[in-house]
Amino acid sequence: MNFAPTESQKAIARAAREFAEKEMRPVVMEHDETQEFPLAIIRKLGELGFMGMTPPEDLGGAALGDVEAAAVVEELARVDPSVALTVASHNSLCTGHIMLFGNEAQKKKFVPGLASGRDLGAWGLTEPGSGSDSGGMRTTARPASGGWVLNGSKTFITQGSVGTTYVIMAVTDPSKGKKGISAFIVPGGLKGFTIGKKENKLGMRSSDTATLLFEDVVVPGENLLGRPGDGFPQALAVLDGGRIGIAALSVGIAVGALDASIAYAKARHQFGRALAEFQAIQWKIADMATEISAARLLTHRAAWLKSRGEPFALAASEAKYFASEAAVRAANEAVQIHGGYGFIKEYPVEKLYRDVKLMTIGEGTSEVQKMIIARHMLQG
Secondary structure (H helix, E strand, O other), X not given: OOOOOOHHHHHHHHHHHHHHHHHHHHHHHHHHHXXXXXXXXXXXXXXXXXXXXXXXXHHXXXXXXXXXXXXXXXXXXXXXXXXXXXXXXXXXXXXXHHHHHOOHHHHHHHHHHXXXXXXXXXXXXXXXXXXXXXXXXXXXXXXXXXXXXXXXXXXXXXXOOOOOEEEEEEEOOHHHHHHHEEEEXXXXXXXXXXXXXXXXXXXXXXXXXXXXXXXXXXXXXXXXXXXXXXXXXXXXXXXXXXXXXXXXXXXXXXXXXXHHHHHHHHHOEEOOEXXXXXXXXXXXXXXXXXXXHHHHHHHHHHHHHHHOOOOOHHHHHHHXXXXXXXHHHHHHHXXXXXXXXXXXXXXXXXXXXXXXXXHHOOOOOHHHHHHHXXXXXXHO
16 A cells, blocks of 8 residues: 655645645735635636646546545645635535536536636535435425426525535425435526525634525526436535545644644743743644544545545545544644634634634534444444
């Protein structure tokens, strides 16, 4: 088993890191304070190919592998998790859903714009009354002449108010429960499709999160993804892939926290010694570094399995669960190492501490991941 990244993988990660340091770091706190969506940065990431990492070149994508995509998300998250979340969700959820389950006409129509970053993708599963319980979905789509009529709402939608292309899950046959859910590509701007509340969040503040409202929105029939009733299993498959992105994002946050902690511990002196010379600080650094290595290995294993077309759902849940919880611990220890300075915005660990909690919630909570892992073990 070869754990060494290839020269190509190193170059891709290096390009992402250099971009993050040059373009993102100078404005990260400004965007956090204003909650401004960093559209200019996203456009530049599109020019680098990072808004369409895995689609093939004939659809405008960069044709990167899943391991490379995970490395890019990690490097971006190390500097600004909000930008990394935009990149990860855009790639794995909206674009990923169309790539996995769209027909050739749908891919040719929608993927090039998404892959270039000219269009921004959003994915709508969660509703006010149904988070982890997708079976409680209330948004409906009824057949009409030439298409479907969509009614309902979605909440906590990443890129909700800035998106241009949406994949929306809706109930098409209430009598079938989860088997009556279907997925649709919904272009922004359709009559009756409006943007509701934009959320004012604890962290990830420049990542756009909003409510979507649908009132008699007519969606063309050719925008149905797969067949009626395919939406729920499609969503589960998309979430499996998305969890690798969240795991990579978690690793990046943890690395950012560790890097900041090492720099601070070396520079800060107490009792005539650098903090880095105290065993208590050294042990915190050691724990953070070890958990980061383990989280990265779990993440890359899941990405590697996915890239080979092998079953990866269990590996993705393990990676997402461990990496997100490890990142929370790393951010917490980073603030502790910084002491009072970790509680003020002049130091990056304050933002990482706020951003990281979402990792244990989005794309399936830690509790949901443990349920998935246990189910795999008990059914094996």
